[in-house]
Amino acid sequence: MKLVGMLDSPYVRRVAISLELYGVDFVHESLSVFSTYAEFSAINPVVKAPTLxxxxGTVLMDSSLILDYFESLAPTDKKLLPxxxxxxxxxxxxxxxxxxACEKTVQIVYEQNLRPAEKLHEPWIDRVSGQLLAAYSLLEKHLAQPASEPLSQASLSIAVAWxxxxxxLPTVLRPEAFPxxxxxxxxxxxxxxxxxxPIE
Incomplete structure (x- = not known):
């Protein structure tokens, strides 16, 4: 079994961590959807990370769909959802x-790094940044009470996202505001x- 994608993607990383916790034997192939596009395309023509x-030979994609499949197979003591x-x-x-939060972070990164500076749309960045702040503010409030069981699908995905x-985006959200x-x-x-x- 092969997991394709780079660990700088939170979606790839949450799948890798989850598969390990499920006890699934797999090989990680660190391919980029940018710099190794052709190589990735040969495995999955859609070039979507993660690909499993x-x-x-069945090719699965989208982290939530991949993990739904393995959650259904996991024994009771290894399930990551209640x-x-x-x-x-x-x-x-x-x-x-x-x-x-992952999605909004990716949107801001792509807007800032892939779009020419003269075409940046500040109202869009402001809107997405507001959505990002809202997501993390709600998570911050929830985490005021530490979970007794830290390794659930929700808790591990929160950590991967943060x-x-x-x-x-180290300057967008001040870490000290989210203890x-x-x-x-x-x-x-x-x-x-x-x-x-580890995140790459």
């Missing part, structure tokens, strides 16, 4: 905020699985 090639419907809804709410935003996110992420980044798949 199953043992039978079975109870109410608890699951709460985790999915947090997961949605974490993924929204590390990604701090790496890519709960800082504490949560610092704790999880020390976990052996996070250390095995």
């Amino acid at each position: 090639v199953l043992d039978d 079975h109870n419907a109410s608890a699951r809804a709460k985790d999915l709410q947090l997961l949605g905020l974490a993924l929204a 590390s990604f935003t701090q790496l890519k 709960n996110l800082q504490r949560h992420t610092r704790l999880l980044e020390q976990h052996p699985t996070f250390r095995k798949y």
Whole structure:
């Protein structure tokens, strides 16, 4: 089984960490959707990271769809989402905020790095930055009460998202304004699985 994509993508990284926690045996192939486009395209013509090639050759893409597949296969003691419907809804709410933060970070990075400076659209950046702030503010409020079980799909994705935003947009959100996110992420980044798949 092969996971394709670079660990500077929060989507690739959350899949790598989750697969390790599920106990899935896989090989990570660090290909870029930019610098190794042709090589990536040969594996998945859509060139979407993460891409996961199953043992039978089936190609899965999109981190949430990949993880939904493995969550369904995981034994009870390795599942990363609650079975109870109410608890699951709460985790999915947090997961949605974490993924929204990833998405808004990517949009700002692409706007700043890929669009010519003379074509930057400041109202769009302001809007997306506001959405990013809203997502992390809600997560910060939730994390005021530390979770008893830190390694759920929601909690690990929150940490992956915050590390990604701090790496890519260090001046957009002041870390000292988010002490709960800082504490949560610092704790999880020390976990052996996070250390095995560090952000690139």
